[in-house]
Amino acid sequence: MTVTNPHTWQTLPAAQQPEWPDQEALRKTLADLASYPPLVFAGECDQLRARLGAVARGEAFLLQGGDCAEAFDGVSAEHIRNKLKTLLQMAAVLTYAASVPVVKVGRIAGQYSKPRSKSTETRDGVTLPVYRGDSVNGFEFTPESRIPDPERLKRMYNASAATLNLVRAFTTGGYADLRQVHAWNQDFVRNSPAGQRYEQLAREIDNALAFMNACGVAPEEFRTVEFFSSHEALVLDYETALTRVDSRTGELYDVSGHMVWIGERTRQLDHAHIEFASKIRNPIGVKLGPTTTVDEALTLIEKLDPEREPGRLTFITRMGAGKVRDALPTLVEKVTASGAQPVWICDPMHGNTFEASSGHKTRRFDDVLDEVKGFFEVHRALGTHPGGIHVELTGDDVTECVGGGDEVLVDDLHQRYETACDPRLNRSQSLDLAFLVAEMYRGTV
Numbered sequence: 001m002t003v004t005n006p007h008t009w010q011t012l013p014a015a016q017q018p019e020w021p022d023q024e025a026l027r028k029t030l031a032d033l034a035s036y037p038p039l040v041f042a043g044e045c046d047q048l049r050a051r052l053g054a055v056a057r058g059e060a061f062l063l064q065g066g067d068c069a070e071a072f073d074g075v076s077a078e079h080i081r082n083k084l085k086t087l088l089q090m091a092a093v094l095t096y097a098a099s100v101p102v103v104k105v106g107r108i109a110g111q112y113s114k115p116r117s118k119s120t121e122t123r124d125g126v127t128l129p130v131y132r133g134d135s136v137n138g139f140e141f142t143p144e145s146r147i148p149d150p151e152r153l154k155r156m157y158n159a160s161a162a163t164l165n166l167v168r169a170f171t172t173g174g175y176a177d178l179r180q181v182h183a184w185n186q187d188f189v190r191n192s193p194a195g196q197r198y199e200q201l202a203r204e205i206d207n208a209l210a211f212m213n214a215c216g217v218a219p220e221e222f223r224t225v226e227f228f229s230s231h232e233a234l235v236l237d238y239e240t241a242l243t244r245v246d247s248r249t250g251e252l253y254d255v256s257g258h259m260v261w262i263g264e265r266t267r268q269l270d271h272a273h274i275e276f277a278s279k280i281r282n283p284i285g286v287k288l289g290p291t292t293t294v295d296e297a298l299t300l301i302e303k304l305d306p307e308r309e310p311g312r313l314t315f316i317t318r319m320g321a322g323k324v325r326d327a328l329p330t331l332v333e334k335v336t337a338s339g340a341q342p343v344w345i346c347d348p349m350h351g352n353t354f355e356a357s358s359g360h361k362t363r364r365f366d367d368v369l370d371e372v373k374g375f376f377e378v379h380r381a382l383g384t385h386p387g388g389i390h391v392e393l394t395g396d397d398v399t400e401c402v403g404g405g406d407e408v409l410v411d412d413l414h415q416r417y418e419t420a421c422d423p424r425l426n427r428s429q430s431l432d433l434a435f436l437v438a439e440m441y442r443g444t445v
């Protein structure tokens with residue numbers, strides 16, 4: 001049955017929604033947003049669903065990554081280029097090692113809203129509403145800045161449009177040429193202490209490219225890259241205003257991004273976020289933390305993927321390095337036994353956050369790596385497909401996570417701690433992770 005009403009969630013409890021003080025301003029903003037053009041085309045969402053279908057069948061790998069929280073002042077050519085470049089470099093290494101296509105999805109062009117553990121923040125005895133992402137309020141710790149302002153939803157739309165426009169230009173205009181991406185990887189291997197241990201892998205990729213070149217193979221696929229956008233569907237008023245009936249199929253698509261996911265804090269089975277996600281045809285992700293029960297996973301499948309369509313539903317597990325080997329096996333086993341075929345990917349970030357002695361929220365590179373290893377081990381033991389990774393990263397040389405080949409120490413964290421919310425892997429740590437995951441694929445780690 002075709003669904004054309006995206007508002008059904010409105011009668012249900014919705015966690016983590018902003019308390020907009022001016023409802024009339026919100027109403028006007030949402031009406032404006034509903035009249036704006038889509039940011040993505042529904043057909044592209046279908047294309048991504050098909051690509052993810054291949055991941056679900058074990059024929060492809062998903063690389064999903066980007067900022068924890070995008071910021072309006074981060075919409076610059078430099079930031080976007082660095083992030084994209086890092087993701088493309090990671091994808092090139094993973095493609096070679098896994099010998100399957102890597103589906104590339106950014107946490108980009110819409111990742112402006114954050115669920116929070118507490119609704120307030122206290123500094124030096126002053127308590128204010130917590131920062132909920134640039135789509136809602138300001139990061140600055142002042143009473144004015146922390147008031148939710150619906151005008152920010154329009155800024156999110158515009159920032160997403162500008163970002164996507166540049167991403168499309170980079171990925172189709174020649175910047176993302178595989179030979180260029182490989183040259184960047186060679187620079188990383190040659191010029192950084194972290195990269196040197198991957199010389200052999202880089203040499204093999206070099207030989208493969210030289211061989212294809214010698215054979216006269218220079219396909220268009222080398223020059224352009226298929227790249228998709230994704231974000232957490234958190235602020236439901238915004239997502240609903242961007243949800244449209246597709247003229248081709250008569251079905252609803254959330255055209256704010258190609259893929260949207262529902263977070264760990266908003267995936268309650270009978271609440272608004274799952275209801276909203278069940279009405280749209282985009283590929284949907286759901287975060288699964290260590291307390292997820294088999295019943296919850298099976299009900300999520302029933303609600304979000306009743307047709308059992310490979311590629312429709314991605315389970316993004318974020319258990320923590322210490323828990324993944326205990327918490328994941330039963331879930332994967334029982335879901336597989338039910339006949340469902342979701343994509344399984346590993347978010348090795350959100351279960352591994354801690355506060356350093358300096359007061360910075362951080363993550364250890366070794367924990368991140370260990371969770372990915374555990375994820376691979378569990379899937380290998382069960383004969384299921386470790387379908388991909390979901391990583392918070394930036395292309396900039398920030399100091400937010402500790403460890404990595406070009407080691408960031410706890411004492412270094414203050415140097416370039418720029419995230420508005422959670423700590424991201426920097427450029428070198430991200431590449432390090434990609435090479436290590438590549439080695440896991442080849443069974444050498």
Ligand SMILES: O=C[C@H](O)[C@H](O)COP(=O)(O)O
Nearest residue numbers: 068114115116117118421422
């Ligand atoms: O990115 C994820 C969440 O928004 C984040 O971990 C919440 O952080 P908090 O615990 O500081 O609110």
Ligand SMILES: C=C(OP(=O)(O)O)C(=O)O
Nearest residue numbers: 115263264265287318350
């Ligand atoms: C909030 C996030 O993660 P989780 O829902 O897994 O905590 C996130 O990925 O930004």
